[in-house]
Amino acid sequence: AQSVSQHNHHVILSEAASLELGCNYSYGGTVNLFWYVQYPGQHLQLLLKYFSGDPLVKGIKGFEAEFIKSKFSFNLRKPSVQWSDTAEYFCAVNAPSGTYKYIFGTGTRLKVLA
Amino acid sequence: SAVISQKPSRDICQRGTSLTIQCQVDSQVTMMFWYRQQPGQSLTLIATANQGSEATYESGFVIDKFPISRPNLTFSTLTVSNMSPEDSSIYLCSVVVATGELFFGEGSRLTVL
Numbered sequence: 375a376q377s378v379s380q381h382n383h384h385v386i387l388s389e390a391a392s393l394e395l396g397c398n399y400s401y402g403g404t405v406n407l408f409w410y411v412q413y414p415g416q417h418l419q420l421l422l423k424y425f426s427g428d429p430l431v432k433g434i435k436g437f438e439a440e441f442i443k444s445k446f447s448f449n450l451r452k453p454s455v456q457w458s459d460t461a462e463y464f465c466a467v468n469a470p471s472g473t474y475k476y477i478f479g480t481g482t483r484l485k486v487l488a
Numbered sequence: 489s490a491v492i493s494q495k496p497s498r499d500i501c502q503r504g505t506s507l508t509i510q511c512q513v514d515s516q517v518t519m520m521f522w523y524r525q526q527p528g529q530s531l532t533l534i535a536t537a538n539q540g541s542e543a544t545y546e547s548g549f550v551i552d553k554f555p556i557s558r559p560n561l562t563f564s565t566l567t568v569s570n571m572s573p574e575d576s577s578i579y580l581c582s583v584v585v586a587t588g589e590l591f592f593g594e595g596s597r598l599t600v601l
Contacts, residue, residue, distance in 0.1 A: 406588060408589075408590070417580075417592050417593065417594045417595060418531075418580070418592040419592075420589055420590070420591075423588075423589060425588060464530060464531065466590070468588075468590075475521070475533055475536065476521070476533070476582075476584075476590050477533070478523075478530050478531040478532075479530060480529070480530045481529075481530045
């Protein structure tokens with residue numbers, strides 16, 4: 375069965391600091407990978423996605439993620455965070471050749487201090 | 489993209505009662521899911537809502553507790569039956585669009601007293 379693990383549950387950074395959130399998945403076949411963000415009081419929004427091709431994907435608001443197949447990882451990065459990035463971030467995986475279910479990690483709560 | 493409307497957005501219910509949550513999508517979609525997000529936790533898939541047939545439930549979720557209907561490609565309901573305080577959660581309707589992305593509704597925040 376697919377599973378997703380996110381290593382950091384709570385992260386606190388100062389503005390302008392660099393961010394990297396870890397995500398590892400377990401599934402032997404082809405996967406699609408996603409990062410979703412949930413700002414306080416808002417619904418989940420797609421930040422970026424990887425289906426195939428260039429393993430370095432760029433999303434909205436300056437976020438990027440790198441798919442490393444050998445490590446089963448899809449870490450999220452941002453070179454310089456802003457206070458407005460305070461949110462909860464969820465990594466998700468989907469196996470397109472399987473049941474097409476989307477499995478989510480436990481989430482990382484990011485707080486950026488102004 | 490898809491615009492998903494859920495009703496009610498929030499409700500406070502008494503133990504032992506049932507609540508039905510409605511999900512309306514602005515376009516026809518094949519894949520529709522119901523998730524639960526308990527306080528401080530991640531999203532847990534409850535079931536896949538299948539149009540014209542019984543929903544496919546994940547381990548730990550049963551039809552008697554969470555009956556789901558999906559009469560067409562734009563609408564689904566999730567009922568939380570015989571509620572207990574442990575059912576207090578946010579219930580999310582989500583759909584997969586043609587690009588393979590998963591879109592979420594605003595969620596229905598349920599509090600059971």
